[in-house]
Amino acid sequence: MNCTNLINSVIEGDCIEVIPSISESSVDLIMTDPPYSLGYDFENDKLSYAEQGAFMAKYLLRMYRVLKDGGTACICMSQEMSHFLYFVGLGSGFVWQNEIVWHRDGGQMPKKKFGICHEIVMIFTKGENHKTFNLDDVRVMSKYAETDKRLNKAGKNPGDVWYVPALFGRKQERIKDDLTGKAIHPTQKPEGLFIPMVKAYSNPGDIILDCFCGTGTVLKVAKDFGRNFIGIDISKKYCNIARKRIGS
Numbered sequence: 001m002n003c004t005n006l007i008n009s010v011i012e013g014d015c016i017e018v019i020p021s022i023s024e025s026s027v028d029l030i031m032t033d034p035p036y037s038l039g040y041d042f043e044n045d046k047l048s049y050a051e052q053g054a055f056m057a058k059y060l061l062r063m064y065r066v067l068k069d070g071g072t073a074c075i076c077m078s079q080e081m082s083h084f085l086y087f088v089g090l091g092s093g094f095v096w097q098n099e100i101v102w103h104r105d106g107g108q109m110p111k112k113k114f115g116i117c118h119e120i121v122m123i124f125t126k127g128e129n130h131k132t133f134n135l136d137d138v139r140v141m142s143k144y145a146e147t148d149k150r151l152n153k154a155g156k157n158p159g160d161v162w163y164v165p166a167l168f169g170r171k172q173e174r175i176k177d178d179l180t181g182k183a184i185h186p187t188q189k190p191e192g193l194f195i196p197m198v199k200a201y202s203n204p205g206d207i208i209l210d211c212f213c214g215t216g217t218v219l220k221v222a223k224d225f226g227r228n229f230i231g232i233d234i235s236k237k238y239c240n241i242a243r244k245r246i247g248s
């Protein structure tokens, strides 16, 4: 299968089998949210530590092959599993760039230890540096901008801790089942988490791959910002939801 046939489509299948059909060095940015072994009711979310490590190695090696030189891979992960991700990523040939702390509120609030209120997005590149890093498109205002005249008036580098509220209990962005009114996917991510990554690490017309696309959040953001996308999910139900969401 030629990569151009897959552009702006959502493919139903196991990404371990589908990614090899994408041409080598053809993707500008990989932005994806794999199963974290949290025990949710979707494929590969109940893996043991050993199985999770083996699964990561399979998808990371395949991702590395399809990424262009200097392309960026942004991989969401739980705090616990992010340690595996770091080492398996290096072992797959990637260069580590950042660990974005997604401060998201909500989540587990245990009684005998502090609450788990952040997740990780690990940022790797194929090669030493990002081929694209549009800092001016993602600058944020410093709280000292009014008083400290030395600061860049265009804003500052956003750093690596991002507060983006999760979709728990939020009504608008969450995709719900028409009949039951319940959330259709247990781990739908907020679009706001991916927007700065799309803007910083890609340009209009670039190709973004999400091989665990779920409801299509990454694909929606890619489309909104004029990027091309390839989505893969093993679930027919989620592929159909993603297609509907992006109007394809």
Ligand SMILES: C[S@@+](CC[C@H](N)C(=O)[O-])C[C@H]1O[C@@H](n2cnc3c(N)ncnc32)[C@H](O)[C@@H]1O
Pocket: 013, 014, 015, 016, 033, 034, 035, 036, 042, 043, 044, 185, 187, 188, 189, 190, 211, 212, 213, 214, 215, 216, 217, 218, 232, 233, 234, 235, 238
């Ligand atoms: C954490 S969810 C992604 C949620 C997505 N970011 C969203 O906002 O809706 C992970 C997804 O990976 C899919 N999945 C699990 N194993 C897979 C595999 N081997 N190949 C492709 N998709 C897979 C699941 O069906 C699930 O939708």
